[in-house]
Amino acid sequence: MTNIRSEDWAVRPSFVPNGPTSPVVLLTDDTGLTQLAGIPAVAWQTPWSEISTIELVRLHRQLALFATIGGVRYCWRNRETTDFDLMRTVVLEHGGVVTQRRRRAGVYAVVAVVVIASFAGGIAAWFNRTSGGSQELADARNVNLTAKDLPGWPKASTNPLSFLVPPSDQVFTSTTTTTPAKPNAGFLDAAKLFQSCLGVSNASDRVYGAAGQQPDYQVSSPIFFTNSLGGIEVASTTQYYQTTTMVNKDTSEMSKSKFGTCFAESSAALILSGYSQPTPTTFTASTWQPVTFTKGFSRGGVVTLTVPQLPTPVHLVMVIITHGHYEVTLSALVGSFAKAKSELSDLANTLLARTTNSSAEAA
Numbered sequence: 001m002t003n004i005r006s007e008d009w010a011v012r013p014s015f016v017p018n019g020p021t022s023p024v025v026l027l028t029d030d031t032g033l034t035q036l037a038g039i040p041a042v043a044w045q046t047p048w049s050e051i052s053t054i055e056l057v058r059l060h061r062q063l064a065l066f067a068t069i070g071g072v073r074y075c076w077r078n079r080e081t082t083d084f085d086l087m088r089t090v091v092l093e094h095g096g097v098v099t100q101r102r103r104r105a106g107v108y109a110v111v112a113v114v115v116i117a118s119f120a121g122g123i124a125a126w127f128n129r130t131s132g133g134s135q136e137l138a139d140a141r142n143v144n145l146t147a148k149d150l151p152g153w154p155k156a157s158t159n160p161l162s163f164l165v166p167p168s169d170q171v172f173t174s175t176t177t178t179t180p181a182k183p184n185a186g187f188l189d190a191a192k193l194f195q196s197c198l199g200v201s202n203a204s205d206r207v208y209g210a211a212g213q214q215p216d217y218q219v220s221s222p223i224f225f226t227n228s229l230g231g232i233e234v235a236s237t238t239q240y241y242q243t244t245t246m247v248n249k250d251t252s253e254m255s256k257s258k259f260g261t262c263f264a265e266s267s268a269a270l271i272l273s274g275y276s277q278p279t280p281t282t283f284t285a286s287t288w289q290p291v292t293f294t295k296g297f298s299r300g301g302v303v304t305l306t307v308p309q310l311p312t313p314v315h316l317v318m319v320i321i322t323h324g325h326y327e328v329t330l331s332a333l334v335g336s337f338a339k340a341k342s343e344l345s346d347l348a349n350t351l352l353a354r355t356t357n358s359s360a361e362a363a
Contacts, residue, residue: 006027009025011074020038033051051067057099058099059174061080062079063084063087136217136325137171140240141219144220145224145234156223156233159333160274166220168220172215186273190270191208191266193265215240220236223235230336232344236328236351241325254322258287260288260301262301264300265301277308284303284304287300288302293349294352296352299320302315315334315337315340317331318330318332322355330344
């Protein structure tokens with residue numbers, strides 16, 4: 001067996017409540033994995049027999065090591081790849097998996113197109129990789145809309161938003177992967193539409209392009225609906241990112257003046273691709289700024305959309321909310337935007353307030 005000492009790691013979540021998460025030194029020997037965390041260092045020794053589902057991921061210039069211990073999914077990250085070969089040997093010796101990929105969530109669904117909430121990183125397939133026991137995941141769940149926020153609104157089983165919002169019982173993590181033969185044509189059309197609209201290259205685009213990144217966790221609410229206010233179907237999706245710097249970089253692109261319009265149009269294109277409909281040459285769309293009272297960023301867009309099987313055109317409303325470690329997307333289909341606008345602003349306020357008050361905010 002290979003014995004190593006690897007430095008400059010950080011771990012999430014901490015091994016004990018409010019325990020140290022960095023700097024972390026990882027040591028391995030024949031008996032198990034030892035973590036030295038904090039200053040002065042506190043040691044945790046775990047036998048290999050108690051460690052399962054080990055995965056080492058090389059993400060561009062970083063490393064991520066995942067392992068389940070005591071029912072909790074831990075993630076160690078290192079901003080250098082110096083020890084990749086050594087770590088790879090250790091992980092493979094203990095039955096783990098090693099993957100290398102570009103640092104983006106550019107994974108494409110083969111049948112239905114499903115959008116990772118804020119699009120930061122692109123498109124994800126519907127794969128469920130649950131990481132139970134994480135405080136960050138619990139916080140992400142708590143940000144989302146619930147039945148208590150929308151009393152009397154039933155859950156919708158199938159509707160056009162299902163092409164944008166993954167099922168609420170699925171959790172996406174930074175290890176969620178798939179390897180389709182080629183990108184989905186609907187995604188490519190939406191990406192070209194968005195990048196042309198916003199005036200960004202694929203290389204620099206953090207939404208659909210190569211500059212995208214993956215959240216640690218992503219989880220969605222159910223899709224709720226009401227026949228009042230002209231008819232509304234609404235859902236939210238929350239992503240938790242490891243650092244606030246990642247969120248700030250995404251927010252910089254989202255701050256461009258045309259972002260709301262471009263975001264709404266590309267979202268509409270994705271819905272239409274789910275029905276095998278071509279992307280229209282033009283949309284009727286505009287930027288919308290929700291009225292919010294909580295510190296944080298929000299930007300929205302509204303686009304008129306003719307959906308197959310619906311008798312009249314509807315309005316697709318997409319709102320991005322960012323604060324701290326979080327990026328949240330509010331997605332809604334409404335019959336009358338004028339009637340629904342106030343309700344949607346209230347929901348945006350609710351989501352933004354929860355990102356501010358989350359226990360993960362100070363992490």
